[in-house]
Amino acid sequence: MKKYVLLSSLFLLQCSKMGLECAGTLEEEQKTAYCTEKSPDERSMLAMKQGNFSLAQTLLENLIHSEPTSYFRYPRLAAVYAIQAGFILLDADITKISGTGFSTLTHLFPSPKGESRSAFQKKMAKMNAAKTLLLQMPEVERTSGKTSYGASAQFQLTVYLTAFAAMTLNQFFSADGQVDPTLLQTLSAEDAVNILGSLVQAAQASGKISPTLTPKIQEVLDEIDQANGESSQQKIQDFIQSHAS
């Protein structure tokens, strides 16, 4: 009996060594006793699953850099950027899209809750990276029905464009909904372009894929258009001021 157990143990030990080696820093890899080397794609998948988004970002950026026309990775890297910007799609509650267009933008997307302006602007930069990355895809690659990731990319682009516009607006509001007049005066022409440009692009990109969000985007655009002011910059300042609590 002892001989059999010993033989079985040696046999399995030998089998377990057949080209199997653990490497990497992910928890999952360390926990798996029998593992082969994972590809960067697999590691990025595990990193996202475990919430290690900085590693997922690095892995996906490197993969996209080496294979820029493999567009199937773009939507996932964009999702990583958006998460780093504080926006998790799964937690966005469509049932909250019941108020005005303005309240949709301010409640659905990240705002500087107790954060410093510079910290929030870093998040805005991440959201900007998310939408910019998706815009780098050829249009056919980010169109619903054209690729396995087309619907996702189209939807993400709509949401991230709207999110970027919303975050650009939200930076002028404090946590209690007040507007800092001094801060509002810093709203630049570039900010105005970012807000309007992103909203117009979002409205165009949305199509049928986000029927609930599109009317809200259009509502905000109409409201800005009807606001007082000569320039887009002034109209947006007036729009923000009119919604200050």
Place this chain on the structure above:
Amino acid sequence: MLIRGGGVRLSFFYIGLGLLPLLAWGKTNQPFYEDPFDLASGGASLTWATQEGILISNPALLPYGGTLFRWAGEKTTVSAGKDSIAIAQKMANGTNVTKDTPSTQALLDTLFDSPVHVGLSQALSLITNNGGFAAVTTQEPDVRAWKYGDPETGAGTPTVQIHGESYTGGIGSLAAHIEGLPLSLGVSAKYVLVKDFRSSLELVDPQAVQQFSDTFSSMVRPSGFGRGMGLDAGSLLFLQGSAVDFRLASTVTNIGGVALQGSTTPASLPQYMSAGAGITFHNELDALHLAVDVRDLTNVYHDPTFKRIYAGAKLLLRRYIGLGVGLYQGHISYGGEIDLWIFRLAANSYTREYGNAPGVDPRPIYSISLSIGITL
């Protein structure tokens, strides 16, 4: 559009829940039916298989069974993923599976962390040492969700994936020992009904939900099953000693390919070859069998190496207790069986790997099996 607690997510839930029993997982080089004890032993079954598993793994094993009538009976196997069991236990106890959401929604939420995997297999078989027949059916659905994006489709939005494969069929085998040589040859003819699909549903896209529903309806209709006949053949070189036996096996599965009729995927089951080696240490009552199988030698299915090598040990004590341990798809498997003449009880634990490397997308699975039949 994504609705947390709203229509889209719940509509998926109802679609999925209603059809779960009809779904099954995907297989490539694994036999379309595997005995639980063989699975416990790492799935290495080319040189030593159990009951109806012989007909499917390697019919050339039949002549080395000892008795003329080896087995006649029925076997039912129920399996469930480790995470599925945990979810079921929590729901049965009336506990929400997450802290802040009610049970139905919570189950769906839990999918993002824990895949749901359940299964049912049944086999009716008559096995002699020169031939046998078995009718088998195995169905195992696997549902998993990606919270931040699906690496298979490339989607960057929350996605639910359903892997489905169902096999139902009859298999008849004949085998003979070649006179004067330590060699046996066997052949199996089979008729199979196959349903194999992998579907991905983006939870943010209401149109996709509708399309998924339509596609799903077509997939579960009987006409959606692929139907085909095929042949398998196997050989076994058996060098018997007083205390140690050596076995070398080779098989050709789906000879010439099995064309499947019906508008389903796959359109055919390709031919592939496998080989196995085993060594058995034994006395009159006990035996230890160590085995390694290399399946799909030419890698027709383009599987990674760890999904083509199966290894394990079977320890048989006093002819009615079996213990098995092995390496199945890069993970440890183990289990045992008790043979109580009319009843045979088996249980195992193994891990099915859905990723391309062990640990990428594993499904730890527990199964229990009850056989009722006679051995003469």
